[in-house]
Amino acid sequence: MKIANRVALAAAVFSSFALTLAPVEALLAKDSIKIGSFLAVTGGASFLGDPELKTLQLYVEQINAAGGVNGKQLELVHYDTAGDAKKAVNFVKRLIKKDEVDIIIGGSTSGTSMAVIPTVEEEKIPFISLAGAVSIIEPVKPWVFKVPHTDRMAAERIFADMNQRGISKIALISGDGGFGKSGREQSLLLAPKHGIEVVIDESYGAKDTDVTAQLSKIRGSSAEAILNFGFGTGPAIVTKNVRQLGIDLPLYQSHGVASKTYIELSGDAAEGVRLPAAALLVADKLDDKDPQKLVLVDYISKYENKYGSAVSTFGGHAYDALMIAVAAMQRAGSADKAKVRDEIEKTKGFMGTAGVFNMTPTDHMGLTVDAFKMLEIKGGDWSIIN
Amino acid sequence: MWDQLPQLLITGVTIGATYALVALGFAIIYNASDVVNFAQGEFVMIGAMSTVFLSGNSGLPLPLAVLLAVGLTILVGMALQRFAIARSRGATVVAMIIITIGASIFLRGVALVVWGKEIKQLPHFFSESPIVLGSATLLPQNLVVMIGALLLVLAVHYFFQHTRSGKAVLACSYNRTAAALMGINVGMMMLIAYALSAFLGAVAGILIAPIAYTSYDAGVMLGLKGFSAAILGGMGSPMGAVAGGVLLGLIESLSAGYISSGYKDAIGFLILLLVLFFRPGGIFGKTSAERV
Numbered sequence: 001m002k003i004a005n006r007v008a009l010a011a012a013v014f015s016s017f018a019l020t021l022a023p024v025e026a027l028l029a030k031d032s033i034k035i036g037s038f039l040a041v042t043g044g045a046s047f048l049g050d051p052e053l054k055t056l057q058l059y060v061e062q063i064n065a066a067g068g069v070n071g072k073q074l075e076l077v078h079y080d081t082a083g084d085a086k087k088a089v090n091f092v093k094r095l096i097k098k099d100e101v102d103i104i105i106g107g108s109t110s111g112t113s114m115a116v117i118p119t120v121e122e123e124k125i126p127f128i129s130l131a132g133a134v135s136i137i138e139p140v141k142p143w144v145f146k147v148p149h150t151d152r153m154a155a156e157r158i159f160a161d162m163n164q165r166g167i168s169k170i171a172l173i174s175g176d177g178g179f180g181k182s183g184r185e186q187s188l189l190l191a192p193k194h195g196i197e198v199v200i201d202e203s204y205g206a207k208d209t210d211v212t213a214q215l216s217k218i219r220g221s222s223a224e225a226i227l228n229f230g231f232g233t234g235p236a237i238v239t240k241n242v243r244q245l246g247i248d249l250p251l252y253q254s255h256g257v258a259s260k261t262y263i264e265l266s267g268d269a270a271e272g273v274r275l276p277a278a279a280l281l282v283a284d285k286l287d288d289k290d291p292q293k294l295v296l297v298d299y300i301s302k303y304e305n306k307y308g309s310a311v312s313t314f315g316g317h318a319y320d321a322l323m324i325a326v327a328a329m330q331r332a333g334s335a336d337k338a339k340v341r342d343e344i345e346k347t348k349g350f351m352g353t354a355g356v357f358n359m360t361p362t363d364h365m366g367l368t369v370d371a372f373k374m375l376e377i378k379g380g381d382w383s384i385i386n
Numbered sequence: 387m388w389d390q391l392p393q394l395l396i397t398g399v400t401i402g403a404t405y406a407l408v409a410l411g412f413a414i415i416y417n418a419s420d421v422v423n424f425a426q427g428e429f430v431m432i433g434a435m436s437t438v439f440l441s442g443n444s445g446l447p448l449p450l451a452v453l454l455a456v457g458l459t460i461l462v463g464m465a466l467q468r469f470a471i472a473r474s475r476g477a478t479v480v481a482m483i484i485i486t487i488g489a490s491i492f493l494r495g496v497a498l499v500v501w502g503k504e505i506k507q508l509p510h511f512f513s514e515s516p517i518v519l520g521s522a523t524l525l526p527q528n529l530v531v532m533i534g535a536l537l538l539v540l541a542v543h544y545f546f547q548h549t550r551s552g553k554a555v556l557a558c559s560y561n562r563t564a565a566a567l568m569g570i571n572v573g574m575m576m577l578i579a580y581a582l583s584a585f586l587g588a589v590a591g592i593l594i595a596p597i598a599y600t601s602y603d604a605g606v607m608l609g610l611k612g613f614s615a616a617i618l619g620g621m622g623s624p625m626g627a628v629a630g631g632v633l634l635g636l637i638e639s640l641s642a643g644y645i646s647s648g649y650k651d652a653i654g655f656l657i658l659l660l661v662l663f664f665r666p667g668g669i670f671g672k673t674s675a676e677r678v
């Protein structure tokens with residue numbers, strides 16, 4: 001009895017609080033534009049979600065300090081999915097139904113982004129994804145957009161460079177994680193279009209400590225270059241093992257290793273390795289006249305001043321998504337979902353960290369292959385190949 | 387086709403030596419307490435990660451950093467025994483195994499918070515230029531791992547067969563009550579077993595780190611492979627652990643080379659299942675009748 005009474009009392013107290021708070025919330029809602037976000041801030045994909053959330057928080061704060069958007073303050077509502085697709089769907093439902101957000105930016109991984117698409121389409125709310133897979137925007141879905149480069153663009157950039165060097169037969173070696181698998185599929189699909197034959201197709205486990213078995217098979221093949229799709233320790237081990245076996249074929253890596261860590265881990269073995277990467281990585285090496293340089297240097301200095309840690313391209317994606325959304329709201333003059341959607345689709349010549357965005361009704365990403373710079377590692381540093 | 391064979395064999399033995407080192411630690415705790423310690427992989431990770439941070443961030447000379455890191459890992463192993471395993475005395479072996487799984491998740495979490503999620507590496511002990519053997523190559527560090535594994539297994543063998551403490555640890559595993567009645571301090575022996583196993587884990591981690599890198603979650607896969615190797619060779623037999631490790635390494639490398647690299651892990655586990663089907667005690671395992 002006693003316990004039941006206490007529970008009843010607690011419930012009464014709680015609900016009276018909720019009642020007093022409700023009108024305040026409603027008041028706030030009128031004066032602010034709500035940006036909903038679901039990111040993998042913890043868990044295996046936290047290297048994506050962590051800088052993305054930090055970037056969103058940083059710029060929402062900045063925009064508010066400068067007077068907000070259309071005279072209204074931005075309010076960021078965020079949930080951590082830990083990379084779990086089921087959680088992502090629940091959080092997106094909560095963002096739409098309970099938090100009543102005006103737009104959703106998020107989905108650090110392709111898995112979480114794909115999972116929420118049916119909900120977003122049904123509820124008719126603009127969604128800008130921060131994940132890589134082409135399938136997010138192909139086929140085009142009215143309410144879904146994305147800002148990061150795709151694996152396909154990376155593969156295309158690599159094959160274009162191989163064509164220039166006259167390479168026509170390659171060995172493919174990829175990690176068995178989602179990134180490696182998707183990169184492998186895109187490479188196998190695109191290679192014939194560039195007149196390139198994949199003569200040998202190998203894989204390795206994400207945590208494997210040695211890949212010399214696969215590489216000695218490659219050594220015995222007719223391949224003229226090696227292409228490695230993967231991230232984490234895998235590519236560094238591949239790079240070192242290639243040199244250990246004395247294989248002197250050109251080695252290509254994907255944008256998955258586009259960080260200083262890869263050079264540190266591979267050491268001298270990384271010399272001469274080529275890879276496609278976002279301009280953010282080489283912002284200081286860009287030509288001063290390059291309009292992208294301004295955007296990049298500004299983002300890098302703001303982020304690094306605030307958080308004291310180095311920027312990554314992933315945080316850059318969050319910047320691009322937020323700025324595209326804000327610009328669309330300004331053009332629409334309101335946060336009306338349908339109007340904002342139309343305006344996002346009309347994004348033209350927006351200079352983001354990933355490159356110039358030109359969206360159309362048939363292209364909900366708007367980047368071209370040029371957004372990737374082809375880099376070569378020289379003297380332990382990146383250098384841009386023209 | 388056959389010209390790849392020397393390289394595949396050498397690769398197999400190098401990977402196998404890595405697995406063998408991890409498997410040794412599993413064997414020792416199992417020998418002493420019948421518990422499969424799933425935090426063994428975390429000992430490997432702590433050994434490597436603390437060496438990286440002591441030598442890199444604190445600027446200590448490498449040998450001193452190695453000593454301190456090994457000491458730290460031993461302390462962690464002893465703490466695990468004292469504060470988690472010993473306190474659940476009377477719990478079933480399965481419950482203890484679950485405790486070790488919990489401990490492994492906890493240790494990984496602490497490592498993530500303390501050391502962050504970046505991938506780290508240690509410098510190679512000797513030169514990085516490969517040694518060429520005919521059509522095959524290996525790194526001096528590969529030799530260090532192999533010789534390290536060999537020395538450690540001999541030391542462990544000596545400890546169990548020829549020292550009083552080693553025999554006492556074994557006695558506890560055969561019959562805890564009888565061992566206690568004979569005046570053996572069972573608690574102390576368990577502590578020794580965990581310390582020894584943590585020591586082996588730390589050394590394994592430090593020897594492997596220059597080749598395979600390390601990160602807060604590096605213990606997961608190494609732990610799993612080491613456990614498979616220990617089972618394959620016969621749980622509780624130090625010699626079996628090494629044989630199992632090398633065998634598993636060879637299976638993986640040969641299947642990657644001749645069948646398919648995508649299926650190499652599957653083939654490894656398939657052979658493990660087959661071995662367990664025909665010899666449930668593992669290749670070098672004692673029959674269960676002997677254990678009772």
